[in-house]
Amino acid sequence: MKLKASKRRNGFAGPACWGIVLATALIQAQTPGAPHARGRQTAVAVGPQYDTTHVYVAPGDLDAFVQGVVATFGGNPSQRGVTNVAPVPSSTELQAVRTPVGILSVFAFTTPIPFPFGEERTGYLVTDMDQAIKAARSAGAEVIVQPFKDPIGIDAVIQWPGGVKMQLYWHFKPSTNPPLETIPDNRVYVSPDEADPFVRGFVGFAGGTIVSDDSQADGGEIGRPGETFRCIRISSLFGNMRVLVTDGHLPYPFGREETGYEVRDLTATLAKAKAAGAKILSAPYTAGDGRSTGMIEFPGGYIAEVHSVIPR
Secondary structure: OEEOOOOOOOOOOHHHHHHHOOOOOOOOOOOOOOOOOEOOOOOOOOOOOHHHEEEEEEEEHHHHHHHHHHHHHOOEEOOOEOOOOOOOOOOOOEEEEEOEEEEEEEEEEEOOOOOOOOOOOOOEEEHHHHHHOOOOOOOOOEEEEEEEEEEOOOEEEEEEEEEEEEEEEEEOOOOOOOOOOOOOEEEEEEEEEHHOOOOOOOOHHHHOOEEEEEEEEEHHHHOOOOEEEEEEEEOOEEEEEEEEEEOOOOOOOOOOOOOOEEOHHHHHHHHHHHHHEEEEEEEEOOOOEEEEEEEEEEEOOOEEEEEEOOOO
């Protein structure tokens, strides 16, 4: 489908690696909207406060990046460590940043990054690794890094139709993370060729709900105002997902971001980010669904979408 003119990481990257606490209790993710499709319910997911965005930066950028994120969103970083988070020899500095709007797992490798690590976008805590792997394969995913042990748990990396890579992790000792103030969007860009297989597979795996499937979404959200594209919103115990189905004709930096963070005041958040050394890559844009959205590049090169919901 082409855009058209409109009339208007278990141990690998799991947060407990850095002292962020975990829980096995299932916590229902809340997403507004009337669902019209639902996948099979599973007990694989735990809760969105255990999902992390994976960020890879150079060691020299680690301090500035962590400080910039905390200055922008609030929260606090965990203690920094140095370890091997892959099934083959390697070494990385690693740190988690827990904010009210989402958790980031930050890696600063001091050795070459083993393939395919660095390509996975998120880490999802699961209740049982064997069950999660079975469910993922049954839903159409491939396991590109077989489960492996680390000192605190088990990890694997899976890939969905469209090339979307995710890490699954499980820990030997559970504990508790507090709920987030707002649940971020996992922003997934896929082609029209793979959109339906990806959505069908992920919804089935996650026991999720298709909240909306809008074939006339405002193209300004992806840097193409005055056009439309297909936007699919998914809710599950893994959190929120926004599937952006495009022809790949995306102006920079759209498509480079992996996560969209919901904040109360977009203008104030962008000002905080700029003061902390981040670049504002796109001016705030009010989309047709009532979201005001902007793009930030933090020190170290990490790009994030940030949005607020305008009351109607």
